[in-house]
Amino acid sequence: MQKALIDDISPIADGVVALTLRGTGGPLAAWEPGAHIDLTLPNWLTRQYSLCGDPDGPDYRIAVRRERLSRGGSEYVHDHLRPGRTVQISLPRNTFPLVEAREHLFVAGGIGITPLLPMLNAAAASGSDVRLVHAGRSLPFAEELRREHGDRVRFERPDLPALAAELGPEAVVYCCGPEPMLAEAEEVFPAERLHVERFRPRTRTFAPNTAFEAVCARSGRTVPVEPGDTLLEALRIAGMPVASGCREGVCGSCELRYLDGEPDHRDEVGAAGGRLYPCVSRSLSDRLVLDL
Missing domain, CATH: 2.40.30.10 (Translation factors)
Structure with a gap:
């Protein structure tokens, strides 16, 4: 902290x-x-x-x-x-990093401009061909964006299919805003070139929760996780609390490494290999071995 x-x-x-x-x-x-x-x-x-x-x-x-x-x-x-x-x-965490590219398209909805603003500045400074479309009833940092980036920024409702048609073959797209905008972006842009960040989890349906055991490899403890408990809560009750923030699978603050088993990833972050977020994710196997 x-x-x-x-x-x-x-x-x-x-x-x-x-x-x-x-x-x-x-x-x-x-x-x-x-x-x-x-x-x-x-x-x-x-x-x-x-x-x-x-x-x-x-x-x-x-x-x-x-x-x-x-x-x-x-x-x-x-x-x-x-x-x-x-x-x-907290110390900064980055689950939405900027990747280098010759062309960047940024699409922001309202307060979704906040992670994209420093990305836009960094991409422009690197020499990338950058564009931003910013929509919403409230437009934070509008004057700053106009001053710093001029006509590379448009304040209008984005026509995502038209924007997709204009993209070069090496362009990457960053999108942050309300769920309908993100859902449309995921339909329009190629998945390998699209990066989104959500402030709230999507409404999704998962298989019914089942009980499993969390085996803590370093401590030698085995913690039962019942269908009505999250892995995060079961660890806390067992005296092994894990730092957490949103508890919705969005912020990434509770990231853990797992060593064996088959996680049921239910987060919005997109866990890297060997990692999961215990506030929402569970296990598809009877045992999940954690690096704890």
């Missing part, structure tokens, strides 16, 4: 504020475009926010939209946080 001072809070669009966070005991940890942090609020809630400032700068910047049906996080940020307050934040 890191301790940070809220240096500034400023409105940047209707219902959206940007927070500048400064390290209190030295520089904040380095990060790369696409990274996010956990912000632990004084009301004990933890929320994840994409870093949307300059990776080479000394401070972090995040943007928070007031959610119409807030679960207490965005409401607290807007109504109670003020400059001068100290907060706890």
